[in-house]
Amino acid sequence: MSGKQVFLQFIQNISTPYLHEGFVATQKGLILKQRIESSDFELVLKFHAIQSEVKTSVQLSCLVMVVSEQLKAWRLQKYRSKDLAVDTVFIANLNDVIPALPKKFSWEINSKNLDDQTAVFSELLSTYVNPIFEQFRSREALIAYTIEQGWRFNVNMSPKQFVYPLDFMACFASYEENCLGFNNFIKQEGLVGQARRIYKEMSSPKYKGYIRSDAIEDKLFQQAYLHKIPIW
Structure with missing residues (x-):
């Protein structure tokens, strides 16, 4: 053949x-x-x-x-x-x-x-x-899982590749659920400091509408800031 x-x-x-x-x-x-x-x-x-x-x-x-x-x-x-x-x-x-x-x-x-x-x-x-x-x-079960576990569905999936699904949560979950899921994600992955740095950069008067980073996490934090997701 x-x-x-x-x-x-x-x-x-x-x-x-x-x-x-x-x-x-x-x-x-x-x-x-x-x-x-x-x-x-x-x-x-x-x-x-x-x-x-x-x-x-x-x-x-x-x-x-x-x-x-x-x-x-x-x-x-x-x-x-x-x-x-x-x-x-x-x-x-x-x-x-x-x-x-x-x-x-x-x-x-x-x-x-x-x-x-x-x-x-x-x-x-x-x-x-x-x-x-x-x-x-089940959408409801998926939202609950994402809040607690993020977007990785097994141990083989890299946290660098499968970051928190902000758009998915903004579309299908409540604002409060999205905030909780995002904050759980950055704490579990040790990204709180990195997220705060991006938020600080974007809230600065010198911010020009973009961040000088290609890191997938930083793009997520920029998006979260624009969605008005607070860091707890």
Whole structure:
């Protein structure tokens, strides 16, 4: 089989359990979606083949997403910008939510290892992705979790990458819940001093409308300041 044929067979194998759970496949199975009516979220898995030098094999890339039209509409109303009005609630590459894999591990899929790789990736999705999706089936439970635990749903997720979801909380939670969740996050991650520094910089008469930092945490603190979230 060609690399493309192998990949499509792999996707079909991987997708079967999700289709049984109510997911819908589009683009030849490369995208799996399930809308959760009770929470207004849509769970999304996107598979992508990276062509290797050998035409008989491909490398897998998998994106884990949750989207919401309600959040998109909220962002458009809040920021008055179509560029900022995205529907993304949560996004991660598969390798960002799983443990570090052995150096010898390969993301390559070919006709010889098709069955083995199907088993490996099915286990990774079942163990690490499905529990993340479960968090989004109840909006109220997700808000409560975020207030206490932040935006990391397992120990493999980096605090540098999965910071507090301010827009999500501003859209779906109360202002008081957002304040509590934000303050819990900066205390748990040891970021109170860093947050105060950004708040002080932004409240200064010398503030020019931007901060000289590309750190994801500092961008969060700038956003929190503009949302009038106090630091306790």
